[in-house]
Amino acid sequence: MTQADFDFLRSLLHLRSGLSLSLEKRYLVESRLGILCRRRGISGLDALVRRLRLDNDRELEAAVVEAMTTNETLFFRDRMPFDMFREVILPEKLLANAAKRSLRIWCAAVSSGQEAYSLAMILDEMAPRLAGWRIEIIGTDISAEIIDRARVGLYSQFEVQRGLPIQLLLKYFRQEGDKWRLTERIRDMVELKTHNLLEPNEHLGQFDVIFCRNVLIYFDVPTKARVMAALAQRLTQDGAFVLGAAETVIGITTTIVPDKQHRGLYRDSRSSRGQAPNLGFAFDRPPRSLVESGSHI
Numbered sequence: 001m002t003q004a005d006f007d008f009l010r011s012l013l014h015l016r017s018g019l020s021l022s023l024e025k026r027y028l029v030e031s032r033l034g035i036l037c038r039r040r041g042i043s044g045l046d047a048l049v050r051r052l053r054l055d056n057d058r059e060l061e062a063a064v065v066e067a068m069t070t071n072e073t074l075f076f077r078d079r080m081p082f083d084m085f086r087e088v089i090l091p092e093k094l095l096a097n098a099a100k101r102s103l104r105i106w107c108a109a110v111s112s113g114q115e116a117y118s119l120a121m122i123l124d125e126m127a128p129r130l131a132g133w134r135i136e137i138i139g140t141d142i143s144a145e146i147i148d149r150a151r152v153g154l155y156s157q158f159e160v161q162r163g164l165p166i167q168l169l170l171k172y173f174r175q176e177g178d179k180w181r182l183t184e185r186i187r188d189m190v191e192l193k194t195h196n197l198l199e200p201n202e203h204l205g206q207f208d209v210i211f212c213r214n215v216l217i218y219f220d221v222p223t224k225a226r227v228m229a230a231l232a233q234r235l236t237q238d239g240a241f242v243l244g245a246a247e248t249v250i251g252i253t254t255t256i257v258p259d260k261q262h263r264g265l266y267r268d269s270r271s272s273r274g275q276a277p278n279l280g281f282a283f284d285r286p287p288r289s290l291v292e293s294g295s296h297i
């Protein structure tokens, strides 16, 4: 692949999905898009780039974006956010929303569904306390292919062995050959759809809880700030915002701030539960060094 073709693909991916590829990731582009070319009978990366440049083919662009996504996920990933959901966020929301008896949760980069289904299992375990409540869990991802997989709810032995307690496996999954199918009851609790975090999100409505984990790590600082600001718009005033273990708002945005009491939990800056932002610079003017370092996959 020529440098010009690599630069073209980097800009396309950044524009369409936010992905920020450092120069050393050339091998990754070559291997992932090489597979795409073989699948589609395209003779090679130069032919792929030629088609993208000349044909303005949005379907092919979307396939390139999909091929470059990293969909790694697991049930109850990192455990702590799910313990915090059960022990901190839910009790708080059950109290705050007691009058309207409704709760809306958004998993904003849900991949093959494990994150949203983990939350659904927690809620199902608490079903008696939630009787009469309207609970919505929306799972979205840029990749239509991974959303289709999430809808099917069929997981390999390896996938159910990672993070899922055995009693939840036995209660909520049925064995189908060498795979495990999540029961319809839990699948029905989650509404899955495609959504690009760079695109307008008003149509999704307001959420009491937003999980946006392990996707911002692939974006550069201005894109992280832009996405966080867009997500903050969708959060109710005292809503809870959860990031991945390696992610932070510090040095990126002032629209979302750490919770005063709970490490790993974030709030909209208007919330009385959040810390006052004192980050030294506004999210629209991050230090140059941060902008240039980008992020890595």
Ligand SMILES: C[S@@+](CC[C@H](N)C(=O)[O-])C[C@H]1O[C@@H](n2cnc3c(N)ncnc32)[C@H](O)[C@@H]1O
Pocket (backbone or CB within 6 Å): 016, 017, 018, 069, 070, 071, 072, 073, 074, 077, 108, 109, 110, 111, 112, 115, 140, 141, 142, 143, 146, 195, 196, 197, 198, 212, 213, 214, 215, 244
């Ligand atoms: C590593 S997975 C994280 C899954 C899950 N949140 C977790 O923490 O286990 C990242 C997901 O983000 C999705 N993604 C990447 N760019 C996106 C974008 N611009 N909008 C929405 N989803 C995106 C990818 O398709 C992928 O499924």
